Amino acid sequence: MSLVPSDINTNAVQTPALSVRNLTVSLPDGMERKFAVEDISFDLMAGQILCIIGESGSGKSVTANAIMGLLPRVIRISHGAITLDGVDLVSTAQTTLRGMRGRVVSMIFQDPLSALNPLMTVGAQVTEVMMAHDIGTPNSRRDRAIELLNEVGLPDPKLMYHQYPFRLSGGQRQRVMIAMALALEPKILIADEPTTALDVTTQAQILQLIRDIQRRKGMSVMFITHDFGVVAEIADSVVVMEKGHIVEQGSADAVLNAPTHPYTKRLIAAVPQLTGKDRDLTQPDESAPILKVRSLVKTYASGSKLLGKRREVRAVQDVSFELARGRTLGVVGESGSGKSSLGRLLVKLMESDAGQILFEGNDIAGLPEKAFRSFRSQIQMIFQDPFASLNPRSTIGHILTVGPVAHGMNPARARDEARALLKHVGLDERAYDRYPHEFSGGQRQRVGIARALMFKPRLLVADEAVSALDVSIQAQILKLLDQIQRETGVSMIFITHDLRVASQICDEIAVMQYGRIVESGPPSQIFLNPQSDYTRELVAAIPGKRADIHNMMPTH
Amino acid sequence: MTAIAQNTAPPRWWHSRAVRRFRNHKLAMIGVVMIVTLTLACIFGPYLLPYDSLHIDLRARFSPPLTGNYYLGTDPLGRDIAARLLMAGRISLMVGFFAMVLSTLIGTIIGVIAGYRGGWLGAGLMRLVDAFLSFPSIFLLLALAALLKPSPVMITIIIAVTSWMEVARIVEAEVRSLREREFVQAGRMLGLSGAHIMFREILPNAMGPIIVAATLTVARAILLEAYVSFLGYGIQPPLPSWGNMLNGAQQYLASAPWLAIIPGITITIAVTSFNFIGDGLRDALDVRSDPV
Numbered sequence: 080m081s082l083v084p085s086d087i088n089t090n091a092v093q094t095p096a097l098s099v100r101n102l103t104v105s106l107p108d109g110m111e112r113k114f115a116v117e118d119i120s121f122d123l124m125a126g127q128i129l130c131i132i133g134e135s136g137s138g139k140s141v142t143a144n145a146i147m148g149l150l151p152r153v154i155r156i157s158h159g160a161i162t163l164d165g166v167d168l169v170s171t172a173q174t175t176l177r178g179m180r181g182r183v184v185s186m187i188f189q190d191p192l193s194a195l196n197p198l199m200t201v202g203a204q205v206t207e208v209m210m211a212h213d214i215g216t217p218n219s220r221r222d223r224a225i226e227l228l229n230e231v232g233l234p235d236p237k238l239m240y241h242q243y244p245f246r247l248s249g250g251q252r253q254r255v256m257i258a259m260a261l262a263l264e265p266k267i268l269i270a271d272e273p274t275t276a277l278d279v280t281t282q283a284q285i286l287q288l289i290r291d292i293q294r295r296k297g298m299s300v301m302f303i304t305h306d307f308g309v310v311a312e313i314a315d316s317v318v319v320m321e322k323g324h325i326v327e328q329g330s331a332d333a334v335l336n337a338p339t340h341p342y343t344k345r346l347i348a349a350v351p352q353l354t355g356k357d358r359d360l361t362q363p364d365e366s367a368p369i370l371k372v373r374s375l376v377k378t379y380a381s382g383s384k385l386l387g388k389r390r391e392v393r394a395v396q397d398v399s400f401e402l403a404r405g406r407t408l409g410v411v412g413e414s415g416s417g418k419s420s421l422g423r424l425l426v427k428l429m430e431s432d433a434g435q436i437l438f439e440g441n442d443i444a445g446l447p448e449k450a451f452r453s454f455r456s457q458i459q460m461i462f463q464d465p466f467a468s469l470n471p472r473s474t475i476g477h478i479l480t481v482g483p484v485a486h487g488m489n490p491a492r493a494r495d496e497a498r499a500l501l502k503h504v505g506l507d508e509r510a511y512d513r514y515p516h517e518f519s520g521g522q523r524q525r526v527g528i529a530r531a532l533m534f535k536p537r538l539l540v541a542d543e544a545v546s547a548l549d550v551s552i553q554a555q556i557l558k559l560l561d562q563i564q565r566e567t568g569v570s571m572i573f574i575t576h577d578l579r580v581a582s583q584i585c586d587e588i589a590v591m592q593y594g595r596i597v598e599s600g601p602p603s604q605i606f607l608n609p610q611s612d613y614t615r616e617l618v619a620a621i622p623g624k625r626a627d628i629h630n631m632m633p634t635h
Numbered sequence: 636m637t638a639i640a641q642n643t644a645p646p647r648w649w650h651s652r653a654v655r656r657f658r659n660h661k662l663a664m665i666g667v668v669m670i671v672t673l674t675l676a677c678i679f680g681p682y683l684l685p686y687d688s689l690h691i692d693l694r695a696r697f698s699p700p701l702t703g704n705y706y707l708g709t710d711p712l713g714r715d716i717a718a719r720l721l722m723a724g725r726i727s728l729m730v731g732f733f734a735m736v737l738s739t740l741i742g743t744i745i746g747v748i749a750g751y752r753g754g755w756l757g758a759g760l761m762r763l764v765d766a767f768l769s770f771p772s773i774f775l776l777l778a779l780a781a782l783l784k785p786s787p788v789m790i791t792i793i794i795a796v797t798s799w800m801e802v803a804r805i806v807e808a809e810v811r812s813l814r815e816r817e818f819v820q821a822g823r824m825l826g827l828s829g830a831h832i833m834f835r836e837i838l839p840n841a842m843g844p845i846i847v848a849a850t851l852t853v854a855r856a857i858l859l860e861a862y863v864s865f866l867g868y869g870i871q872p873p874l875p876s877w878g879n880m881l882n883g884a885q886q887y888l889a890s891a892p893w894l895a896i897i898p899g900i901t902i903t904i905a906v907t908s909f910n911f912i913g914d915g916l917r918d919a920l921d922v923r924s925d926p927v
Contacts, residue, residue, distance in 0.1 A: 428820050455826035468817035472839035481835075482825030530821065 095122035096299040097146070097184075097267055102159035104141055104150070115141040115154060116323045123267065128293060128300040130310045130331070132346075133320035134549035135520070139303045142320075143269050146301070147186050148176045163267070181208055185265035189272040191252035195244040201228070201255050202240030208262040227258040232288060249414075250281035257288065261296075268293070269301045274309065278413035278576065283620035286312050305549065307350045308579070308623030311335055319343045349551040351579035353621065357601045358407075358586050367440070369570045370402040370425075370538060375434035375444070377420055377594075394420040395431070396594040402538075407564065407571040409585030411578055411617070417594035422542045422574045426460045427451055438538065456486055456534035463543035465523035469515040475501070475526055476511040483533050493533075500529045504559060521552035528559065532567075540572045545580060557584050578621055582606060590614050656919040663915020666908035673905060677724035686715035688722040688875060697891050708893050710883065716897055723875035724901065727857055730791050730876075731905075734856035737795035739802050739849045743838070746806025751814055751833045761807060764800045772797045776859060780868035790869050794856045802848045809841040843920035847913055854909035861902050877902050 104115040116138035123129045133139045144150050146161055161168040188194040205224040228236035231254040274282040290313050293300050314331040327340040338344045377395040394417045402408045412418040423429040436444040462468035479497035484490050498508045504525040545553040575581050581588050582602045589599035598611040609615045685704045692713040700708040707716040749760035779793045822832045863869035864878025877898045884894035
């Protein structure tokens with residue numbers, strides 16, 4: 080059982096392309112710790128892919144920015160050396176560094192939309208890199224740019240050369256970023272979470288592309304990620320970071336299969352595994368389903384009716400499903416599949432255009448807000464972004480009690496229940512008087528869950544409730560949701576883009592694509608015996624899946 | 636890199652970064668000191684000065700500053716300019732302050748409703764803002780002041796009615812972006828009423844830009860009052876205001892320049908101080924000016 084692709088690059092003699100020694104980067108006063116990274120040392124071997132993995136706040140991005148010389152002004156390298164080609168980058172002048180950037184070291188960023196200039200064509204941005212370093216003539220740069228666009232697998236590179244970024248999909252934009260990074264044939268490529276913002280199938284393609292290019296050009300790649308699945312997919316060696324320190328480093332094989340540091344062990348254990356096993360709930364369900372959705376339709380229209388340039392996007396098309404009492408239905412799909420729209424239709428944050436939503440036998444789809452208000456307390460939602468979903472100007476207590484009080488609960492009783500609930504979701508009672516910014520993402524998501532539970536709802540809709548969280552926190556929140564369901568018998572709709580997460584908590588999974596449910600069934604069917612091509616594609620794209628399949632089917 | 640808050644003692648608002656940034660803003664702090672001094676002088680000064688603002692001493696007409704107990708000199712009727720300046724300050728600052736309160740109130744309510752409701756109601760309200768903005772406000776002000784009885788209260792109302800549009804625009808834009816945030820969706824999910832979401836959930840998050848706009852509105856209101864009073868349509872003598880003191884000084888510019896210079900400088904100090912405070916608040920409340 081190996082977590083690493085067998086065809087690992089094995090250079091007989093390994094020479095470091097980049098070495099970092101005793102690097103310490105200090106933070107300005109008033110931050111939660113003094114150093115972003117403290118006394119870290121590692122080598123990036125020539126022709127290898129080194130993955131730096133850590134959770135948010137571990138200092139992995141700071142390390143990358145320190146190497147590129149892109150640290151914000153207030154964050155300084157206070158100690159250590161970064162050696163590249165015998166040159167120490169820390170003590171080198173800015174102008175020399177600028178000459179090296181792009182030529183020797185190049186970087187790809189997480190968000191390809193904000194890293195590309197929206198007002199410049201793709202071609203102009205790729206040629207600009209070469210122009211900035213005075214390479215070639217306008218004609219040769221143009222040819223080279225088209226060649227690069229071809230190399231990163233963009234369709235019809237000549238046409239693509241004249242496109243603006245907004246016309247491109249997320250994956251295509253990331254390919255353009257990679258083309259820009261490759262323009263000067265750098266020896267070292269730093270990739271800072273380049274696939275985090277992408278859909279799983281796109282992520283698989285981009286990982287493949289980075290690996291191909293790295294092999295073809297013999298580049299060294301430093302790949303920063305928070306996802307062990309990605310590490311298993313492409314890493315040759317791994318550095319694990321926690322709170323600014325390196326806790327473990329070694330070959331990918333060793334770190335993934337035989338981690339020694341407890342933090343690494345914890346992280347690996349927290350990675351959601353594709354179980355492919357169905358969940359067992361104790362009581363069999365014989366009563367009528369709590370929720371029946373019949374041919375639900377939602378269409379977004381943009382443009383003007385008068386000018387006739389009306390464009391329609393069918394977000395949800397003819398969706399039907401049933402949810403049994405006390406069970407969890409996972410709704411899985413990539414961005415634009417309509418899964419979030421479906422969630423919003425169910426809690427009536429958005430009005431549906433046609434179809435029925437039968438909640439306990441009542442059709443709530445067409446109900447006006449006034450009539451629906453009495454149902455609000457029975458159908459609650461957990462939101463995606465723990466930072467945006469809590470009002471920054473309200474105390475946790477206010478956030479929890481405002482809803483019930485507005486529905487007529489006695490404020491004193493609401494306060495007592497809120498305190499009890501805070502304890503129940505694993506927070507301190509004293510959190511009641513604090514403000515959201517005093518809490519971490521995972522703690523805020525617990526507040527979000529407590530808010531939804533204040534009404535003792537019968538249906539919970541969780542919209543990407545764990546996707547903004549680190550894996551170890553993710554595992555805790557999933558456990559909490561599972562525990563709550565077992566205690567209260569609440570039914571749940573769990574919307575996610577992550578099949579691995581869905582496989583952990585759902586009794587049944589519906590896969591959505593282009594606003595339709597293309598397949599639904601228990602996890603065992605979806606993961607082990609997918610019926611539709613799209614589901615097969617999705618399952619195949621899960622990073623680090625090879626390893627999971629081994630775990631799952633030992634007899635295979 | 637995200638800073639994760641530690642669960643230590645809850646920080647108070649005066650420890651916040653915004654307050655620290657504001658206190659480090661030199662011009663803004665100068666502005667605060669000036670305004671506080673000016674306000675205290677206007678409140679207590681008249682009781683400490685030897686002459687009442689209406690006391691007429693015909694023998695001491697046109698005394699230049701620092702003659703005897705007339706620290707800032709006297710006017711054509713022999714009244715003490717220092718006393719009149721501070722009494723005028725009470726009126727001018729009050730007009731500025733209450734005009735700000737009223738215009739901010741109107742602008743905020745219209746802005747919040749337009750921003751949150753959107754659709755035809757929002758569009759209608761914003762076109763109303765456009766319509767008000769398309770009047771040259773000075774002429775509107777003069778026309779209204781000429782028609783209505785120009786008491787301080789009336790001047791305050793007139794200034795407020797002609798200067799709420801800027802706040803409305805700022806608030807509308809702010810609310811429109813806040814409306815899409817998840818905590819507002821969460822409010823709807825909880826079944827909160829529209830008014831509750833607008834004024835209890837969204838509005839506190841839009842306070843920053845409102846405070847900045849309000850501060851700058853005070854400066855503008857003081858200037859507008861001075862303008863109208865200078866042209867003779869505002870605060871009527873014998874009640875002093877900085878504007879009508881300037882009006883009275885017109886004929887004597889050559890012979891007694893201090894009559895114009897003293898209220899002129901005071902207006903400049905008050906207006907620039909409020910503008911400095913506004914700038915300081917804008918920088919302090921702007922999250923983008925955070926170093927990290």
